Amino acid sequence: MKKIFLIVILILSIFMLSCSREKAEIGVLDLDGNVVRKDRESAASFTLTDQNGKKVRLEDYKGRLVLINFIYTNCKGTCPPLLLKFKEIQLDLKEEFKKQTALISISFDTEKDTPEALKKFAEKQGADPLFWTFLTGSQAEIDKVLQDYQVAVRKGPDGEFGHINMVVMIDKDGKRRYDFFGYDYQTEKIIERIHEVLKKRWF
Numbered sequence: 001m002k003k004i005f006l007i008v009i010l011i012l013s014i015f016m017l018s019c020s021r022e023k024a025e026i027g028v029l030d031l032d033g034n035v036v037r038k039d040r041e042s043a044a045s046f047t048l049t050d051q052n053g054k055k056v057r058l059e060d061y062k063g064r065l066v067l068i069n070f071i072y073t074n075c076k077g078t079c080p081p082l083l084l085k086f087k088e089i090q091l092d093l094k095e096e097f098k099k100q101t102a103l104i105s106i107s108f109d110t111e112k113d114t115p116e117a118l119k120k121f122a123e124k125q126g127a128d129p130l131f132w133t134f135l136t137g138s139q140a141e142i143d144k145v146l147q148d149y150q151v152a153v154r155k156g157p158d159g160e161f162g163h164i165n166m167v168v169m170i171d172k173d174g175k176r177r178y179d180f181f182g183y184d185y186q187t188e189k190i191i192e193r194i195h196e197v198l199k200k201r202w203f
Contacts, residue, residue: 036179043170044148048135051119065101066170070151072109073121078165081183088187090131097198103132108153110139
C-alpha cells in the first residue's frame with residue numbers, strides 16, 4: 001500500500017511540474033511585469049482607414065515588425081505618454097532597424113477622430129508618414145479590433161475614455177510577439193525588444 005501511495009505521489013508531482021512548465025512558456029511576464037511574451041499567436045487581421053483616407057490592412061505590413069498602440073487624440077491622461085514612446089522610437093531607433101519597423105496608432109474615438117483630424121494630429125506629433133500611421137474606422141470596425149486585441153475601452157458621461165494602455169508587437173509573419181502594458185517603463189525596453197527580434201531573425 002505504501003509503495004502504491006508513493007507511485008501516485010510521484011505521478012502527481014510529474015503532472016504538476018509539466019503543467020507549471022507549460023504555463024511558464026505562454027504569456028510570461030517580463031521587464032518588471034510590464035511585458036507579456038506571447039506564444040507566437042497570429043495577430044488578428046483588420047482593415048481600417050488611415051489619416052489620408054486610404055484603406056489599410058495589417059497584411060500590408062507583412063515583412064516589417066509592427067508596433068500598435070490604442071489612443072484617441074483628445075486624451076489628456078495616459079495617451080500622451082504612449083505617444084511619447086512612439087516619438088522616442090521614431091527618433092532613437094537605428095536606421096537599419098527603422099526600415100524594418102512600422103508604428104501604428106489606432107484611435108477608438110470614431111466620432112471625433114476622422115481621417116482629417118488624425119492627419120492634423122499626426123503632423124502635430126511630428127509623425128513620419130512612412131514610419132508611423134494613424135488609423136480609424138467605423139464603430140463596428142473599431143469594436144472588432146478592440147475585441148480581437150483584448151483592449152478594454154469605456155466612454156464616460158463626460159466624453160472621456162477609460163482604456164487599457166498597451167503596445168502590441170507583431171513580427172513580419174504576422175505573429176504576436178509581445179504585449180507591453182502601462183506606460184511607466186522606459187522606451188529603451190521596447191527598442192531592446194525590437195533589436196532582439198530583428199537581430200536574432202526570430203521571424
